[in-house]
Every structure is written in C-alpha cells, then in structure tokens.
Amino acid sequence: MIRVLSSDLAVIGQSLIKSLDQKVSAPCRGNLAALTDSGLGNLLALQVIMSRRLHARRVEGVDKNIWVEFTQLAADYKVVNLGQGFPDFSPPKYIQDAFCKAVSSGCPMYQYTRGFGHPPLVKILAKFFSRIVGREIDPFDDILVTVGAYQALYCTFQALVDEGDEVIIVEPFFDCYQPMVKMAGGKAVYVPLRPRAEGGKTVSSGDWTLSAEELSSKITPHTKAVVINTPNNPLGKVYKTEELQMIADLCIKHDMVCITDEVYEWLTYDGAKHVKIASLPGMWERTITIGSAGKTFSATGLKVGWAIGSGRVMKHLKIIHQNSVYHTATAAQEAVAHGFQKEYEHFGTPESYFQQLPEQLHHKRNKLASCLESVGLQPIMPEGGYFMIADTSSVKVDFNDPSTKDEPHDFRFVKWLIKEKGLATIPVSAFYSPEHRKDFENYIRFCFVKEDSTLSAAEDILRTWSKSK
Numbered sequence: 415m416i417r418v419l420s421s422d423l424a425v426i427g428q429s430l431i432k433s434l435d436q437k438v439s440a441p442c443r444g445n446l447a448a449l450t451d452s453g454l455g456n457l458l459a460l461q462v463i464m465s466r467r468l469h470a471r472r473v474e475g476v477d478k479n480i481w482v483e484f485t486q487l488a489a490d491y492k493v494v495n496l497g498q499g500f501p502d503f504s505p506p507k508y509i510q511d512a513f514c515k516a517v518s519s520g521c522p523m524y525q526y527t528r529g530f531g532h533p534p535l536v537k538i539l540a541k542f543f544s545r546i547v548g549r550e551i552d553p554f555d556d557i558l559v560t561v562g563a564y565q566a567l568y569c570t571f572q573a574l575v576d577e578g579d580e581v582i583i584v585e586p587f588f589d590c591y592q593p594m595v596k597m598a599g600g601k602a603v604y605v606p607l608r609p610r611a612e613g614g615k616t617v618s619s620g621d622w623t624l625s626a627e628e629l630s631s632k633i634t635p636h637t638k639a640v641v642i643n644t645p646n647n648p649l650g651k652v653y654k655t656e657e658l659q660m661i662a663d664l665c666i667k668h669d670m671v672c673i674t675d676e677v678y679e680w681l682t683y684d685g686a687k688h689v690k691i692a693s694l695p696g697m698w699e700r701t702i703t704i705g706s707a708g709k710t711f712s713a714t715g716l717k718v719g720w721a722i723g724s725g726r727v728m729k730h731l732k733i734i735h736q737n738s739v740y741h742t743a744t745a746a747q748e749a750v751a752h753g754f755q756k757e758y759e760h761f762g763t764p765e766s767y768f769q770q771l772p773e774q775l776h777h778k779r780n781k782l783a784s785c786l787e788s789v790g791l792q793p794i795m796p797e798g799g800y801f802m803i804a805d806t807s808s809v810k811v812d813f814n815d816p817s818t819k820d821e822p823h824d825f826r827f828v829k830w831l832i833k834e835k836g837l838a839t840i841p842v843s844a845f846y847s848p849e850h851r852k853d854f855e856n857y858i859r860f861c862f863v864k865e866d867s868t869l870s871a872a873e874d875i876l877r878t879w880s881k882s883k
C-alpha cells in the first residue's frame with residue numbers, strides 16, 4: 415500500500431504543473447496552480463484515501479456467483495426458466511394457511527422469538543428427526559434454526575473451520591461451499607464423483623461413484639471436515655448406505671467432521687432411499703446435518719433452514735448465529751412448525767407431502783428425460799433431488815457470440831440457449847473446482863420442479879430447435 419502524507423500533496427501538485435508547463439496555456443497554468451493549493455490537493459487526498467485496500471482479503475476471488483449471473487440473464491431474456499432451483503407452483507395449502515394464520519394473529523408473530531429457533535419449531539423438528547435418526551434429539555441443544563440452509567452452511571463453516579484447515583468437498587458440489595470454506599480461512603480440497611461408464615455411457619446418477627482410494631489420498635493431518643450433499647445438486651445422486659459407511663469410517667479413523675447437506679432429503683425416485691450419515695454408528699457426534707424448509711415444502715422464499723447435530727458441536731454454530739443474523743423470521747418459523755406437525759401425523763401415508771411431492775416430480779423427471787433424449791441431449795437420470803444433468807457433447811452448435819469465446823463449453827452452450835432459444839439452464843462446470851472443471855464442461859443442468867406447462871414450453875423449444883438442425 416502507498417502511504418502519502420498531506421504535505422506531500424503540494425509537491426505532487428507542483429511537479430504535475432511542471433510536467434504540464436510546456437503543454438498548457440498561461441490561464442490554464444494559473445488555474446492548475448490554484449487547484450494545487452486547494453481543489454487538486456483535495457482531489458488527490460481523496461484518491462489517496464480511497465486507494466488503500468478497502469475490502470477484506472476474504473472477499474478476494476469469490477466475487478463470481480453463478481446464480482447472480484444466470485438469474486439476471488434469464489430475467490433479461492424473459493425465458494422459459496429451468497435454471498434456478500425453485501418451484502413455480504405454490505406450496506401445500508396447509509403451509510399457506512399456517513403462514514396466513516401466523517401473520518394475522520397479532521403481535522407475537524411480528525416480534526423476535528428465541529434466537530436459536532422458535533420453540534414450536536425446534537420441538538417438532540426434534541420429534542420428527544429423532545424418529546428418523548434413531549436417537550433422542552434435544553430441541554434446544556441439538557438444533558439451530560437459520561435463514562435457509564445457506565445460513566446453516568455459513569454458521570457451520572465459520573464455527574468449525576480455522577486458518578489452515580483443509581475441507582474435502584465432494585464434486586459436483588453446491589457452489590457456495592467453496593467460498594464459505596475460503597472465507598473461514600480454510601482450504602477446499604476436491605474429490606469428484608466419477609461416472610462409471612457402462613457400454614460407453616452412464617444412464618443414472620447411481621453410476622457416479624466416490625472412490626475410497628481417491629478420498630483417502632486427499633486426507634492430510636490438516637483435514638478437518640468432509641462435505642457431502644445427498645441427494646446431490648446438480649447430479650441427483652443419492653448415496654447408498656455402503657458409500658456413506660465408507661465416508662463415515664474415514665471420518666472416524668481420521669477424526670474428521672462430516673457436513674452433510676440434505677436439503678432434498680424427501681425427493682427420491684425408483685426406490686432409492688435417503689440415508690442419514692448421522693444415523694450410522696459413531697457418526698452422530700461428528701456430523702452436522704443441514705436441512706431446508708424451502709426445499710421441503712416447496713417454499714424457497716420462506717428462507718427457513720436448520721442445522722442438526724450434537725449439542726457439543728451445535729454450541730459453536732450458535733455463537734456464529736448469535737453474532738451475525740441472530741434470528742429467523744418468526745411467522746415463517748411458525749408456519750414451518752405447523753407443516754412439520756402435520757407431516758409428523760401423516761408420515762409414511764399417502765397424505766404426506768413428503769410422499770406426494772416425489773410422486774409428482776417422478777412424472778416430471780421422466781417427461782423431461784425423454785424430451786432431452788429425443789433431441790440428443792443425453793440425460794443422466796437422477797435418483798433424487800429436482801435437477802437433471804444432460805450431456806451436450808453429441809449436439810453441435812455454432813456459437814456465434816464472440817463475447818463468450820473464452821468461456822467453458824457449457825457456459826457458452828447455456829448462454830446460447832438463453833439468448834437464441836429462450837430457455838434457461840445452468841452450466842454444470844460451475845459445480846466443480848478449477849482443477850476438475852474441464853472434465854465436466856459438456857454437461858448442463860435442468861430443473862424440473864416446475865409446472866407441467868413450463869416443462870411443456872421447454873419441450874416445445876427443444877423440439878423446434880431439434881427439427882431445425
């Protein structure tokens with residue numbers, strides 16, 4: 415950083431005048447001299463103050479954000495949007511009713527509630543998830559309610575990752591994990607799920623596997639945590655018990671924490687079963703499980719999420735929460751509490767939204783997959799979640815946009831699809847580290863948690879394009 419004393423400013427001004435002396439007229443020279451004594455001095459002083467590094471180093475290199483860029487692009491071109499992951503239909507009626515009731519029931523719903531989670535919500539979350547994890551979860555010690563899963567992730571990384579810690583992230587990964595690790599002072603280390611080719615092509619997200627050898631090879635004495643996401647965004651992989659057991663064994667052997675993002679936990683298809691790694695022997699004490707009411711109840715705007723884990727771990731996350739956001743909207747938490755109460759009563763029955771939603775999505779998934787296949791975009795059938803990735807390599811497109819010429823293939827493809835065809839998707843290499851990005855830049859991601867009419871509009875675009883090829 416250059417430090418300039420104010421007394422130096424006059425000298426700088428004078429030398430500026432000298433250097434301009436031969437080039438400017440006399441009246442102008444007079445003006446310059448006056449400026450040096452007053453205005454120019456101030457101007458230089460201002461520039462000197464503003465030229466000190468304003469930003470903290472933690473924000474360097476994390477400025478690019480796929481959602482900011484592609485959401486804007488989709489809005490600019492008024493497209494059919496299969497990009498960002500949110501439903502374009504309403505949440506179940508009981509959530510809407512509960513939210514309406516909350517906002518019309520007077521003062522308490524408009525005021526702060528308990529900072530670590532509204533009591534009715536943490537109580538029902540504890541009751542609900544105790545049954546699933548197979549142990550007694552304490553509503554007040556073991557749960558932190560946050561502003562969406564995003565903030566639960568943020569609290570987790572801030573609370574557990576120190577300068578110099580390494581965090582292993584399994585790829586493809588929800589893009590915010592990397593900047594969050596970096597902002598906490600840690601170093602992200604990557605291990606990709608690799609497609610196991612059968613007869614030349616992979617057909618299902620289940621064909622993408624994590625190598626135990628490759629994962630082990632990335633563990634060092636600095637490794638603090640492993641991050642997984644099941645069902646995975648963007649791939650749709652649902653980790654099998656034996657895969658989770660392999661990760662659990664390594665976490666226990668090397669004394670690592672497991673951060674597991676399970677925001678799509680209710681969305682599985684074709685008999686795939688979501689298993690919580692926290693329920694495996696020895697894992698409760700070292701696992702933080704992240705969830706989202708936005709994904710659970712098709713209400714992403716409510717922004718209610720949570721982290722669940724042993725009170726021993728959660729107390730550190732609570733410190734970050736109480737010193738940053740402190741509190742999540744009361745009425746939104748109240749509505750989510752009602753939602754979970756209802757689901758608790760109907761769990762495992764056809765009245766449960768956790769059964770109804772995957773049934774609806776199963777049909778949408780199949781509709782999208784057959785359309786993609788028919789236009790030559792090879793889909794990888796997701797076992798869970800609400801995204802599908804498709805291989806674009808057999809489709810030849812003449813990109814005519816010079817502004818994208820230095821970008822990866824999938825970025826160019828997605829931008830072309832938005833600008834030329836009016837359909838928004840997301841490039842999959844954005845879910846990879848720079849070192850592995852190149853291997854996966856032929857894939858693009860489609861979101862299918864959309865009205866049938868939206869999916870049909872997308873199909874029309876793809877089929878019309880296919881016919882014109």
Ligand SMILES: Cc1ncc(COP(=O)(O)O)c(C=O)c1O
Nearest residue numbers: 499562563564588647706708719
């Ligand atoms: C894997 C994953 N984790 C976390 C989030 C964030 O969830 P929320 O909207 O509850 O903050 C998302 C949102 O798309 C996601 O896909």
